[in-house]
Amino acid sequence: MGLTGWLRWGWRQLTSMRTALILLFLVALASVPGSIFPQRGQSPERVVQYFEEHETLAPWLDRLSLFDVFAAPWFAAIYLLLFVSLAGCVLPRSWQLLQNVRSRPPAAPKRFGRLPQSAEFRSDETPEQVLEQARQALRKRRFRTVADDGSLAAEKGYLHEAGNLVFHLSLLALLFAVGLGAMFGYRGNLLLTEDTGFSNSVAYYGEYHPGHMVDPDDLAPFQVTLDDFEVDFVSSGEQVGQAREFTARMTYRERPGAAERSETVRVNHPLEVSGAKVYLLGHGYAPTFKVTDGRGNVVFDDAVQFLPMDSANLASEGVIKAPDAEPQQLGFQMMFWPTAAPTPDGSSVFSSFPGPLNPMVAVVGAFKGDLNMDSGDPQSVYELDAEKLEMVKVERRAMGVGETLKLPDGAGEITFTGFKEYASLTVTHDPGRVPALVAASLAVAGLVVSLMTRRRRVWVRASAGEDGRTVVEVGGLTLGTPTVEFDDLLRELRPEEPEPEPEPASAGTIKE
Amino acid sequence: MVDTELADLSNNMLLGAVLLYVVAMLGYAADLAFTPRPAKARAKELVGAGAPVEGSADDGAEPAAAPRRDWGRFAVVITVFGWLLHAGGVVSRGLSVSRWPWGNMYEFVVAICLAAVAGFLVLMIRNKARYLGAFVMLAVVLGLGAATIWLYQAPGELVPALKSYWIAIHVGAAIVSSGGFTVGFVATLLYLAKARHEEKAKEGFLDRLPGSTVLDDLAYKATMFVFPVWTFSIIAGAIWADEAWGRYWGWDPKETWSFIVFAIYAGYLHARATAGWKGRKAAVVATVGYAALLFNLVGVNIFLEGLHSYADV
Numbered sequence: 076m077g078l079t080g081w082l083r084w085g086w087r088q089l090t091s092m093r094t095a096l097i098l099l100f101l102v103a104l105a106s107v108p109g110s111i112f113p114q115r116g117q118s119p120e121r122v123v124q125y126f127e128e129h130e131t132l133a134p135w136l137d138r139l140s141l142f143d144v145f146a147a148p149w150f151a152a153i154y155l156l157l158f159v160s161l162a163g164c165v166l167p168r169s170w171q172l173l174q175n176v177r178s179r180p181p182a183a184p185k186r187f188g189r190l191p192q193s194a195e196f197r198s199d200e201t202p203e204q205v206l207e208q209a210r211q212a213l214r215k216r217r218f219r220t221v222a223d224d225g226s227l228a229a230e231k232g233y234l235h236e237a238g239n240l241v242f243h244l245s246l247l248a249l250l251f252a253v254g255l256g257a258m259f260g261y262r263g264n265l266l267l268t269e270d271t272g273f274s275n276s277v278a279y280y281g282e283y284h285p286g287h288m289v290d291p292d293d294l295a296p297f298q299v300t301l302d303d304f305e306v307d308f309v310s311s312g313e314q315v316g317q318a319r320e321f322t323a324r325m326t327y328r329e330r331p332g333a334a335e336r337s338e339t340v341r342v343n344h345p346l347e348v349s350g351a352k353v354y355l356l357g358h359g360y361a362p363t364f365k366v367t368d369g370r371g372n373v374v375f376d377d378a379v380q381f382l383p384m385d386s387a388n389l390a391s392e393g394v395i396k397a398p399d400a401e402p403q404q405l406g407f408q409m410m411f412w413p414t415a416a417p418t419p420d421g422s423s424v425f426s427s428f429p430g431p432l433n434p435m436v437a438v439v440g441a442f443k444g445d446l447n448m449d450s451g452d453p454q455s456v457y458e459l460d461a462e463k464l465e466m467v468k469v470e471r472r473a474m475g476v477g478e479t480l481k482l483p484d485g486a487g488e489i490t491f492t493g494f495k496e497y498a499s500l501t502v503t504h505d506p507g508r509v510p511a512l513v514a515a516s517l518a519v520a521g522l523v524v525s526l527m528t529r530r531r532r533v534w535v536r537a538s539a540g541e542d543g544r545t546v547v548e549v550g551g552l553t554l555g556t557p558t559v560e561f562d563d564l565l566r567e568l569r570p571e572e573p574e575p576e577p578e579p580a581s582a583g584t585i586k587e
Numbered sequence: 588m589v590d591t592e593l594a595d596l597s598n599n600m601l602l603g604a605v606l607l608y609v610v611a612m613l614g615y616a617a618d619l620a621f622t623p624r625p626a627k628a629r630a631k632e633l634v635g636a637g638a639p640v641e642g643s644a645d646d647g648a649e650p651a652a653a654p655r656r657d658w659g660r661f662a663v664v665i666t667v668f669g670w671l672l673h674a675g676g677v678v679s680r681g682l683s684v685s686r687w688p689w690g691n692m693y694e695f696v697v698a699i700c701l702a703a704v705a706g707f708l709v710l711m712i713r714n715k716a717r718y719l720g721a722f723v724m725l726a727v728v729l730g731l732g733a734a735t736i737w738l739y740q741a742p743g744e745l746v747p748a749l750k751s752y753w754i755a756i757h758v759g760a761a762i763v764s765s766g767g768f769t770v771g772f773v774a775t776l777l778y779l780a781k782a783r784h785e786e787k788a789k790e791g792f793l794d795r796l797p798g799s800t801v802l803d804d805l806a807y808k809a810t811m812f813v814f815p816v817w818t819f820s821i822i823a824g825a826i827w828a829d830e831a832w833g834r835y836w837g838w839d840p841k842e843t844w845s846f847i848v849f850a851i852y853a854g855y856l857h858a859r860a861t862a863g864w865k866g867r868k869a870a871v872v873a874t875v876g877y878a879a880l881l882f883n884l885v886g887v888n889i890f891l892e893g894l895h896s897y898a899d900v
Contacts, residue, residue: 092861096854100872103850103879110840110891117837121892145838253836262833312589314743321747343751343831354833503833511835515822522815 089156090163098157105153109144112136116145158250165243172236179221180230183534187550190534192561196569197544202537205547205568209535212567216560218533225538232530235554241521248514256507261285261294268361268378268497272300274331275351275502295349295504299327302337304496306358308430316387316429323355323498350504357499359383360391362411362436365490368400374487375399378495381411382457388426389413392439394459395489398448405487406459408440411494415473424473436474436491441467443486530554533564593683594742600676601697605731607669608704608724614662615720619795621658659717666720670704677701684742689758690749692888696734699884700727702766706809710770716805718796722773730769738885753827760820765880767813768852772877774806775870782867803870807859810873814852821845832894840893844883851876 076084088094113121122142126133140147187193198205206227213220218229263280265273273279275298277291285291307319323340329349340346346353359381366375374397381393390412397405414428415435424435445463448454467482474480479490531553540546549568551561677698681688689698707723710716745754782799784791796802824845825835836842855872858864864872887893 092857093863096857096861096864099850099854099857103847103854106838106843106847106850109838110843110887110893113892114838117839118892309744312743313741317744318747319744320750342747343753343827345830345833352833354831356832501833505834508829508835512822512826515825519815519819519822522818526811526815 089160095160098153098160101153102157105150108141112141115143158247161243162247165240169240176233180219180228180532182223182228183226183536187548190550190552192551194565195548198547198570199544202539202545205537205545206535209568212564213533226534226536229533232528234524235528235530238521238525242518242525245514245518245521249511252507252511252514255510256505258286258288260505261289263502266380266497266499267301268380269301269304269495272298274298295351296330297327297348299325299353301325301498304498321355321358352503354501355498356501359497360411360413360494361497362494363492364395365492366397366405368487369485370401380497389429390426393457396446398446400487403443404446406442406446406464407438407489408459410437410439434476434494437471438469438480441469441482443467589742590683593679597676597680597683600672604669604673604676605728607665608728611662611665611669612721612724614658614665615724618659618662619718619721662720673701680742686745687755689762690745691740693734693738693740696730696738698762699765700730702762703727703769706767706770714805719773723770726769726773748831751827753823757820757823757827760816760823764813764817764820767809768877768880771806771809774802774809775873778802778806779870810852814856818849821849840887840891844887848876848879848883851879
């Protein structure tokens with residue numbers, strides 16, 4: 076076997092059903108670790124946590140791409156092979172179907188006895204009459220018929236193969252649509268506090284995941300403002316504290332200077348603007364504070380987004396940075412409870428309800444010194460860099476709205492002035508979304524058509540018998556399980572009173 | 588918010604349904620046990636040979652007019668009453684909370700059992716598959732029992748993420764297909780047992796079931812019918828995910844496992860038409876597929892962390 080021989084052999088192996096089946100099972104098997112181990116694409120924070128908990132195992136798993144299963148080279152290898160195998164199987168079959176549709180049904184075989192369905196009976200009518208009746212009966216059932224000398228060939232059910240091919244070709248198309256979205260789409264996440272806005276540009280996003288072909292300068296230049304955010308919580312009964320509805324009232328412009336429009340965004344109801352969608356995924360509290368420095372100047376007066384520590388009742392924590400404070404910069408680590416309540420032993424405070432029934436804050440740590448914000452390294456807004464800071468001893472107490480805590484030695488003071496809410500938003504643009512939907516819908520349609528129809532052939536032969544009556548032979552071949560249609564057809568063609576046959580015909584029996 | 592009277596009614600109706608299903612199961616078992624076996628087998632062959640036009644190629648399950656004490660008919664009547672009670676339980680549960688009655692794992696499993704019994708009733712009428720009754724009833728009683736004991740949740744409101752008309756479409760399709768897969772799974776198990784039995788040519792209880800070809804065919808039919816429904820359910824879920832989470836596919840554990848189930852059952856449908864795979868191997872594939880389906884329905888919510896976790900247990 077030469078090189079071409081080997082290539083041909085390899086191609087035949089790859090495109091065989093057996094290989095396709097094994098690849099299909101491999102894809103299923105290969106997906107399993109992606110559901111067991113945390114994945115970077117879905118929950119990067121849980122991957123970090125896994126690394127902390129499994130110090131020796133995690134790096135090995137990482138080497139095998141087990142935290143990026145669906146982007147792993149071995150996963151790609153399996154599904155690409157599967158799709159090549161699929162294409163290698165389906166494309167020639169599409170060509171063959173076209174040929175079949177254009178050519179006539181195959182002529183009647185010599186012996187009908189070998190067919191899965193066959194029958195023989197006598198008729199008093201002439202062969203021509205019998206064949207004409209058969210032709211009409213078959214046409215009525217939407218068979219394609221061709222008359223040969225003394226026999227009739229009929230075929231129908233091309234939709235079975237057509238549906239089958241549409242299904243598989245649609246899967247190929249789906250893969251391309253997904254690829255299209257991955258190349259030309261993007262996703263950005265941000266937390267947006269009430270009364271603030273953002274523009275669709277990379278600078279505003281806390282996380283930004285562009286496709287390979289996305290130019291950050293080409294993002295649609297829309298602007299969105301969050302005017303009001305509300306959560307309706309269940310306030311009594313077994314489900315107390317469960318959110319009933321999130322409502323975010325937004326105003327937006329397609330581009331700077333365009334007409335302003337408003338929209339109410341809910342979970343399951345995103346804002347659509349300029350081909351992108353803005354989704355409401357979560358929420359949190361942004362308490363507002365006023366910080367006065369040692370010289371009596373107000374150096375901070377704003378809302379600060381706090382991150383929930385307790386997802387049920389939204390006890391949250393956050394930091395305040397006042398880099399303009401003089402003589403020394405000030406920083407605070409804070410807790411916020413939307414509904415503050417004392418713990419049973421009275422020693423501390425917890426949040427007993429996620430809604431803001433009794434909002435309180437406490438200073439967990441107060442710092443003065445250098446916030447280290449000029450080092451050039453990006454700093455998290457949720458953490459203080461304590462390296463050059465000095466902790467200031469302050470009274471730890473829960474403060475209600477309007478209360479002020481003074482720092483010792485006249486270093487400044489902090490006032491809890493109120494709170495706002497923020498919405499956790501995701502902005503996505505995915506040009507593959509509609510093609511993917513079309514491909515998926517076609518796949519289901521093809522599948523249904525394919526599973527509901529069967530390709531079948533019927534042949535009828537009529538000839539003059541020795542006793543002067545006409546011998547009628549009927550044969551049927553169905554791809555897949557034989558249908559009852561053959562029996563119905565036979566009942567129609569057969570004379571009213573069937574005479575006893577010397578040898579039993581085998582109609583309706585299945586030979587697999 | 589919650590109409591407790593309706594909720595209690597739902598619980599009582601479901602309890603009644605389980606009891607009726609147990610009675611029906613015994614009825615089907617009696618039907619299988621007390622039907623004279625060899626006569627039946629012979630009669631069927633004679634019918635097949637003497638009147639080739641009668642009887643379609645599809646069923647061949649049992650002769651229509653075989654003499655029998657009517658345990659079977661009794662069981663069917665009880666099943667229908669049980670199913671009506673079951674359906675009443677599902678509907679009243681939905682009415683008690685003014686929403687679709689499949690918002691948590693308990694309601695979901697109860698609805699799947701309803702779909703499984705419906706699937707069995709359809710196969711019984713269309714394919715004379717009454718012999719499946721005892722086994723489907725067993726599966727359904729186990730399912731309803733497990734749901735009531737381990738998964739029960741008091742009726743309540745849904746989290747905002749589930750408040751969408753897609754819950755009717757996506758979860759509804761998942762329920763129908765899971766019910767159908769359940770019936771197909773029962774037939775597959777019977778096929779595996781029967782094929783083994785035939786191979787060893789032993790006498791026994793399994794003689795009372797139709798031939799392995801018929802069972803295999805029935806399992807295939809059930810699976811073939813619901814496979815597109817399952818596919819549709821995945822796609823509807825993807826559309827909903829696009830509305831709710833901003834992406835239509837994100838390899839969330841539930842998505843991953845629904846894909847795995849899809850791939851395995853697709854493998855089964857292909858295997859059945861492939862030389863060297865049809866028969867027992869294909870049946871094993873279908874069995875693995877059902878195991879993956881069960882894991883996806885319940886296991887994913889218990890063992891794996893993901894976005895579908897609000898459908899809590």
